[in-house]
Amino acid sequence: MHRADIRLPELQLYSGPAGGQGDHRGTNLVSAYSSRQAVVRSWLSENDVCAMVISSAANIRYLSGFTGEGHLVLFAGGGGLCTDGRYELQAAEESPELDCVLSSDGHLGAVIEYARAQGVERLGFEENVVTYAAYRRLEEEFGADALRATSSITQDARTVKDDDEIARIRRAAGIVDEALTGFLDQLQPGMTEKEAAFELDRRILTGGADAIAFQTILASGPSAACPHARPSSRVLREGDMVKVDVGGRVDGYCSDITRTVFLGDPDERFVEVYSLVYEAQGAALERVGPGAECRELDEIARQIISDGGYGDAFSHGLGHGVGLEVHEAPRLSARSTDTLAPGMVVTVEPGVYLEGWGGVRIEDLVLVTERGYEVLTGTPKWRDDCGR
Helix, strand or coil: CCEEEECCCHCCCCCCCCCCCCCCCHHHHHHHHHHHHHHHHHHHHHCCEEEEEEEEHHHHHHHHHCCCEEEEEEECCCCCEECCCCHHHHHHCCCCCCCCEEEEEHHHHHHHHHHHHHHCCEEECCCCCHHHHHHHHHHHHCCCHEECCCCCCCHHHHHCCCCCHHHHHHHHHHHEEEEEHHHHHHCCCCEEEEHHHHHHHHHHHCCCCCCCCCCCCEEHHHHHHHCCCCCCCCCCCCCEEEEEEEEEEEEEEEEEEEEEEEECCCCHHHHHHHHHHHHHHHHCCCCCCCCCCCHHHHHHHHHHHHHHCCHCCCCCCCCCECCCCCEEEEECCCCCCCCCCCCEEEEEEEEECCCCCEECEEEEEEEEEECCCCECCCCCCCCCEECC
């Protein structure tokens, strides 16, 4: 058995570098972490489970503020971050109320040793995150009957954002709006897709984003027929449609927006397809609000596109939740069982994709409010009959 090096709370009240200010998170954020952890502890009590292992990086950050690598273990009386020496000081800074657990047996070894030290007999784990190899090791240590699988405790809690989370998403969306609007106004033939995507990313980062939320999608001409095409060495040409799907990240929270533009005077087919997608998005947006069934929103947009003759070309769901991850619950799709509630942030993004021709997608980020919705993304869409 490898020794677990546990930094108990009284030893981990790290005050930062000399002259530092200690825990910089503020009372509101610390209170938020405590409230979020209480949801997990309530599940533990209701299900007669001693402790829960959280392995999703997004869930760990949501519950504790920790942004390093490892696992979070929560039990009724406390919790610990099972990590390694690279993140010891970081854990003390970001999550000083939690034990910092280090082990020569790796992150999972630290989990096992910490759980043993706490007298844990029944252990919960995230079944959609833990690998089969990790599960087998937990099974060997605790026995199959002692393990409790769950996948939705923290994910469900994350669907409704608090004011602080909304402010971060709003900030990320605003930074991307400013960058994208200026970028599209200056987009010209002659650049490659890769060069154009690099320039857009540069604007977002210099504009204040901490990171790009996901690899920027920028596809021109026939390449736009692939919903998630990656930038290539193709040179932008006069008469190309250009589909741009991009997001920024601020304090861990993401934004997501898609605009499709045309270089030059748009042809009749582009105007037809763009107008249809624009109509479908507008109709779905008008139905966003508390109590709206996500499946029905998808149906509204899909029916309009189908009536326009392009039903088979709308090949994905209408949207998804956005937060610490760019794709999270709720899901807006034909199979969704989710219902919208105030505080949810979702995308509404119908599209039409035609092999050999190209594709059009229009995506906005939307906050569900008590009375309806607020669009958080403001980059102008096509105007003047789809011309710039």
